Amino acid sequence: MPVEDRLVLQWVAKASRPLVDLHDPVLARDVLESLRRKLDGGEAAVETMRRKRKVMVHALHYAVERGELGSHPLNKVRWRVPKPAVTVDPRVVANPHQARDLLDAVSYSPGRFHQSARRLQLTRTHLRGTGRPVGRARPVPSCWTARTSPASHRTSG
Incomplete structure (x- = not known):
């Protein structure tokens, strides 16, 4: 040594x-x-x-x-590591308005992020129920929404 x-x-x-x-x-x-x-x-x-x-x-x-x-x-000795804080630091996470503006800006820019941003916009619009989604939706015969019934899908195919 x-x-x-x-x-x-x-x-x-x-x-x-x-x-x-x-x-x-x-x-x-x-x-x-x-x-x-x-x-x-x-x-x-x-x-x-x-x-x-x-x-x-x-x-x-x-x-x-x-x-x-x-x-x-x-x-x-009874000692525990404290639980992590569950509060979100607003300096780190985008608020809903900032996220929308960011998605809009990226979706209009050419490049590799364009398609991903468009998909995120569609998902956000669909999940939040804030109007009709932007873009074209493809019909899926095996799925139905509250406005349609399983019978209407069977007769249309």
Whole structure:
């Protein structure tokens, strides 16, 4: 092992608390709460917290396997990663008017996105029920809507 690596490991051993201290529920909770913070002190993302907790749990399982710990210290602490926020950031997602304007602009531009944008417009119009769809609709004999009946499709074919 290189000398630099050995010095780093010696520093970590001196600066770290013994694993056995994690059996104190107050300290274990403090360690888990530290997973909520980034190095700059800001709130970490939920997935980051989940990943850090998973690494910590697996490291402690390994310590139990090796005999460094008698039991898993986090079994005594009830701490969960918070659920992700379900609110939508309006700075990131287009509102309905912006989405309509974007689809309109792309559908009128020549290029490879033209057909996809037209299909999206048709889908949006159909799903929202905001008038008749733009473009030509092809009749599908095996389908019917509320305005038609199965009988009218059988007689027309």
